[in-house]
Amino acid sequence: MGLVSIILLSACGTEELPPNPLALNSYYAEEQPSLSGNGRFLAYLSHRDGRRRILMYDLQERQFVALPGLDLRGTIAQSPSLSYTGRYLAYLAEDGDRRTLKLYDRLVGQTQVLNWGYRGWIGHPSLSEDGRYIAFETGENGQLDIAILDRGSRIEIDRQED
Amino acid sequence: MLAILVRILRWIPHWNVSRGEAFARLSPVRTDNKPAKASPVFTLASVLCLLLLSGCGGNPGLLNVPFDPGGRSLNSLAAEVAPEIAGQYIAFVSERQQRQNIYLYDFQTRHLVDIPGLNAIDSIASDPDVSADGRYIVFAAIRQGKSGIYFYDRQTRQLRNLTADLPAEVRNPTLSADGNTIAFESSANGQWDILVYDRSGQPLDVPLNPQ
Numbered sequence: 001m002g003l004v005s006i007i008l009l010s011a012c013g014t015e016e017l018p019p020n021p022l023a024l025n026s027y028y029a030e031e032q033p034s035l036s037g038n039g040r041f042l043a044y045l046s047h048r049d050g051r052r053r054i055l056m057y058d059l060q061e062r063q064f065v066a067l068p069g070l071d072l073r074g075t076i077a078q079s080p081s082l083s084y085t086g087r088y089l090a091y092l093a094e095d096g097d098r099r100t101l102k103l104y105d106r107l108v109g110q111t112q113v114l115n116w117g118y119r120g121w122i123g124h125p126s127l128s129e130d131g132r133y134i135a136f137e138t139g140e141n142g143q144l145d146i147a148i149l150d151r152g153s154r155i156e157i158d159r160q161e162d
Numbered sequence: 163m164l165a166i167l168v169r170i171l172r173w174i175p176h177w178n179v180s181r182g183e184a185f186a187r188l189s190p191v192r193t194d195n196k197p198a199k200a201s202p203v204f205t206l207a208s209v210l211c212l213l214l215l216s217g218c219g220g221n222p223g224l225l226n227v228p229f230d231p232g233g234r235s236l237n238s239l240a241a242e243v244a245p246e247i248a249g250q251y252i253a254f255v256s257e258r259q260q261r262q263n264i265y266l267y268d269f270q271t272r273h274l275v276d277i278p279g280l281n282a283i284d285s286i287a288s289d290p291d292v293s294a295d296g297r298y299i300v301f302a303a304i305r306q307g308k309s310g311i312y313f314y315d316r317q318t319r320q321l322r323n324l325t326a327d328l329p330a331e332v333r334n335p336t337l338s339a340d341g342n343t344i345a346f347e348s349s350a351n352g353q354w355d356i357l358v359y360d361r362s363g364q365p366l367d368v369p370l371n372p373q
Contacts, residue, residue: 023372025355032334033345033356037248037294039338042345044356059343059358059368084339126246129294129339133225135245135252144241145227146254148269152222 024057037084037129037158041065045078054080054091056106069109071102081127081134083158088131090114092122101125101136101149114149130157228272233258235274236267248339249294251275253301255287264290264301266316279321280314287312291337298341298361300324302333311335311346313361324363332357 024030028047035042042057054077056065065086075093082089089104099122101115114134115122121139128134132155138147228235233256236242240258250270255262264287266275275296281287285305292299299314309331310323325332330350337344342361347354351371358366 022369024358024368024370025351026372029354030356031347031354033336033347035336035338035343035345037339039340039343042356042358044345059366062369124244126252128247129249133247135247137243137245144243145229145237146242146245146252148225148227148247148252150222150225 022062032079034081036082036086038086041082041086043080043082043086043089045080052076052078054089056082056086056089065106067104067106069111070104071111075100079124081125083127083131084129085158087158088127090125090127090134092125099123101134103127103131103134103151114151131155132157235272236269244289246291248292248337249296251292251294251296253290253292253299255290262286262288264299266292266296266299268296275316277314277316279319289334291335293337293341294339295341298337300335300337300344302335302346309333311344311359313344313363322363324359 026048031045033044040060046055075095078092080091087107093100104111123137125136132151134149137144229237231239238258242256245254252267263281285303287303290301297316311325311332314321330348333347335346345358348357
């Protein structure tokens, strides 16, 4: 088994913020919340506007956070997970029967694919506070087990303080 | 680009050995014992991967996750799901004792951490999350037919239902690193919405619903 991490920088798209800038919820379903380590940001799935998309909300400023460059084109995004300050956002992108583990860097506005070359089933990613490790469900051995991806020691880690 | 890679290949002595050892760490495990017969395209792709990897991180790849058929480690013969990583801990759900229970694994000491009183014989636990110091665990559970968001303090061994007074189904809790903030899904409005509580079970002052 192996998991190859490779940076595939995606073309930057611009995600529009929800029209109601204040309320966390809408008249549609909101699911799969994930708090940043510092407790300030909340990433979740929203079904508003007739589609599923990942939103990020600033609980301190009570407003949505723009996610420029978050690559959601042609896929169904799910299972968001945030690092300590919310700089990194790990999530699953589903395109037909293909699932991709992606990592969005809010600081540089780019999305990278983490499971390039990995054929096993992937579910429920969870990002460590520093953004280096990602625990996830794998179906590689014919049942659901836990695997941990290390992005390596040379990444820019998320800082641990506000 | 390819020409440069070919030149690099020619300059590396004992290339086949180093490539084989290095790529084995990052590629799917072979189920047979046959020596790898890589095509030039595969070789170049491998080198490209390694060059890119060496440029973007120290040693990226899968960690060697411990497995114990006796159920005393992270993975077992049963299913393990819903991992949440924080600090040096991973909280997860496993059916290793023929029940759907929550476990806490310390991947620095590589041992399961004792969480007495968290799992109950009359409940189904799911979706755990843990604070960075491993003291607090939040999870969803169905107990006596009613779902709840439970908060466990490993130091005091106290377990509290944060949503006992909430007339709704609840699920998917998430916890901040300091254990002070909890968000979860609630069906109170006839659809799944997000609620945000503090550790004592009080809602945070956040505008939740559209005006």
